[in-house]
Amino acid sequence: MQDTPDIADRHDAVCVIGAGASGLATVKNLREQGFSVDCYERETSVGGAWNWRHDRSPVYASMHLVSSRPLTEFPDFPMPDDWPDYPHHTRLLTYLERYADHFGLRDSIWFGTEVVAVTPAGDGRWEVTTRSTGGGAERVQRYAAVVAANGHNWAPKPLSVDTSGFRGKVMHASAFKDPAQLRGRRVLVVGGGNSGCDIAVEAAQQAETVWHSTRRGYWYAPKYLFGRPLDQMLLHWRLPQWLYERVLRLAVGDLTRFGLPAPDHRPYESHPVVNSQLAYYLGHGRITAVGDVARMEGSTVELADGRRIDPDLVVTATGYLPHFGFLAPELLDMDEDGRPDLHLHTFARKHPTLAVVGLVQSDAGLFPLAHWQSVAVARWLRLRLTDPDRAAAVQQKESSRPLRSWTRLKVVPSSRHWFEVGHLSYLRAVQGLLDEMEPAR
Amino acid sequence: MSPRVLRTEDWTAPVPPVKREVLSALPHPDDGRPPLLFVPGLGHAAWSFREHWLGHAATRGFPAYAISPRERGTLRAYVHDVVQAAAGLPRQTVLIGHGFGALVVAHALARYPARAAVLSAPLLNGWAAVGAALRANPAGALPGLLGRPVRLSGPQLGLADTARVAGVPARLCRELIMAPDPGEPVGAPPTLVLGSPDDRVVTRRALDAAAARYGGAPLLFPGMGHDLMLAPGWEEPIDAVLDWLLKELPS
Incomplete structure (x- = not known):
């Protein structure tokens, strides 16, 4: 990082938290909409959960995809078609590394840098406090928007029984x-x-x-x-x-x-x-x-x-819980169990410049959903700048989108099913949002 | 038009994989310029670019690749192959389609965010192409109406020797006529349309329409026939393309 103290205000730049699959897609799609992006990644390489070298990675030795390749790949960067239907996790990592290189995303990523806090700075802008993962001095920078793509499969859910007396x-x-x-x-x-x-x-x-x-x-x-x-x-x-x-x-x-x-x-x-x-x-x-x-x-x-x-x-194998240590719970409208309440599981309801990408589970792969979420976020942030009136109209219209059209209202009452969506119905809702944001012809 | 999010056919009936023929000419040293992927038109394959354009692009510092269409392919399969080949290259790729290959590229652009796109003598309008073919080479085009392969002639393509140009299956001609709208390119790549006013496959009107759709006027090379990459004077169009790329894509 540069040492000049006067770059603390990053003006129109967007801050992305995490360089896993969701973060990489977000960086790419924001840049495609012309945004300058700073992505912070606590590890020293891309891939997030899919990088088994990361200490927070949930992948285990025999892990293969459970959704098939065409329903798991990014829609604009297909996996090689000679790969098997259900590739091994090591292939997923090479895929994400190639995605980052292909679109030159590493230029926008600050590796080994943790986000400590994200606080509203007024006018819809954000103050983001970062720190080197090993420790060291904190640094505060100001961004026009923040997208959290920090994943939901890294904070293991503890076993409900006490294991301290167990000898095995x-x-x-x-x-x-x-x-x-x-x-x-x-x-x-x-x-x-x-x-x-x-x-x-x-x-x-x-x-x-x-x-x-x-x-x-x-x-x-x-x-x-x-x-x-x-x-x-x-x-x-x-x-x-x-x-x-x-x-x-x-x-x-x-x-x-x-x-x-x-x-x-x-x-x-x-x-x-x-x-x-x-x-x-x-x-x-x-x-x-x-x-x-x-x-x-x-x-x-x-x-x-x-x-x-x-x-x-x-x-x-108790699963994981979403965790947003850097955000005050009320910013994401979290309930007492720590579940954020977000429009399309993506947009903060009271903060139009705050979004989360990748906080869904579906009956198919996550990458396509994260891709289209980040496309919607990028276009939304662009529309706010180019046509605030239309952005307000879209927001008004979206607030009336019925919850049942994009999420599963009836799910097993367990900490891991509340963000379950149906691949088709969810993407249909995102398509609806993208259509609304399209300039009128 | 917003991008198409629901792609049920791709999810439930993926195009079967094949071994693809991709020829290449690479610059030494590689200065990190975006790779070019050339997509040939009907009756042609990767060889048509290897003659001149691939090597020329490499000497000017661009890693250049050309893909051959798969056997018994469909428009959908060709588009799939182009997107696969582009995504398989190390950097965001410039797609350059010629003739029918430009139609394939136009469809691929709706799938893959190309670094830039070049549509050379683009065959985007099937009916216009049928009319032009019947006027320029009725003997070669008429068998198509009977479901037999269509032959392309030397005067039609602007070539002296057409020994390597294959017949075009009537099935592909039908696909050209029935092709759906390619949709909006993703990632808004800069796009260049070029051609010749004396092309007997793609009419001047079709060329203007293609250029208008992609936001500009066509770059014209009078006196050349359809096959800009094989005809005498092939340096001019490829140099114009590379100059345009250097201007559009500052490194």
Whole structure:
């Protein structure tokens, strides 16, 4: 960074927080709209969650995409078409690195720099306090707008039971980087999400004994249906909920026979778990399904039904919680559980120059949603400058967009499902916003 | 027109991958200029640019690539291949399409934010192209009406030798006529339209219409035929393109 003290006011520049997939797309799309951008990244490289070298990265050794390539790639920078339907996480990282190089985004990124605080400076402008990740002096700069793209898969949700008296090893899924860590162990995997199922399957091939603990029943969707990736088939058919439930019952069948609880919700009401191999290994006796964990003491784990098991390694795949330490909760209209209330899960309702990109989960990949969110943010910020009257009209119109048109109102009451959206309905809403912002002809 | 967000066909029926032929001529040393991707027109392939333009662009410091159309391809598959090839290059790419290749580029621009775009003798209007072909070379064009390959002649293209120019399947001619509107380019790339007033494939009116759509007047090279990259005097148009790029894209 330059040493001159007088650049503290960055005038019309926009500050982007994070250089993961969402941050990179935001930088690119803001620059495409002519904005000058400063992106702050606490790590020393791009890729965010997908960069397994980052200490906050949630990727684990065997991680592959759970949504297929065409529904996961950025719409304007496709992944190579000779890649498999479900690429490995290392390929995702090379993809993001190539995206950053292709569009020359690194020029706009300050690596090894953390955002400590973002505070309103009046007139819709923002004061952003940054600091070198290792520590050191803080620096305050003024920006015309702030876009937080800090990801929601890096602050692990703690296990709800006390593990201090447990003698075995306890690790979070994000610490599992090498299948050898499971070899010959007696492993308990806690969590029924995609990572929990993937790691249970991996353990089934490596470990001596595997227990898989889930709190509730899920719909376990197969990765392929009739030889085609599941998400492609679902979008092709546009199945209503009741028909999708039928298809799953037909294709996957009743898993309660293996000891898994029956789903307590209907499909589409939780983030989809896509795993073809869980039932296979349950059926081969390599994985034993167990219920919720009640207590962990000494060398035993007591389950909710009173049974006792004796794992020597517990992998907690409990998921993550969104975390915005640098923003006062009221700026994002957070509720008492820390859930922001944002228009389209993107735009702060009371601060037109504050937005969040990438804070959604859908039944397909995140990158296309983050791309179109950031396109909408960039065009919105541009429209505010070029045509304030129209911007006001768009804001007025958007405030009447019904919530149910873009978000799933009925979801499993759990900390990880409130920002679940449907790929199609969400993108349709974003298309609506982009159309409104288009200059009248 | 805002960009098309819902792309169900791409999500649910992706274009099947093929091995693509991409020829290249690279500058030494590479000064970081944007790569150029040339897209050939009907009956032509990457070879038509390797003759002169690729090497010339490289000597002027631009990494230059040319892609061949896939066998039995459709407009959709060609567009897919161009976007794939462009995204596979190390830097944001300039798309340069000739003839039908310009139509492919126009569609690719709605998908991929090109650094800049050049539409050379662009064949964007199918009906105008049919009329021009029937006037210039009725014997070659008429078989198309019967579903047989259309042949392009030397006088039509402005070439003495057309041995390497392949017949055009009637299916592609139909696609040219039925092609949907390409849509607005993403990322608003600077776009140059060039051609010849004496082109017997793309009429002057079609050329003006294309230029008007992309916001300007066409750059004209009188006396040359359709195949600007092969005909005698090929240096002039490519030098004009490279000069324009140097002016539009300050490094």
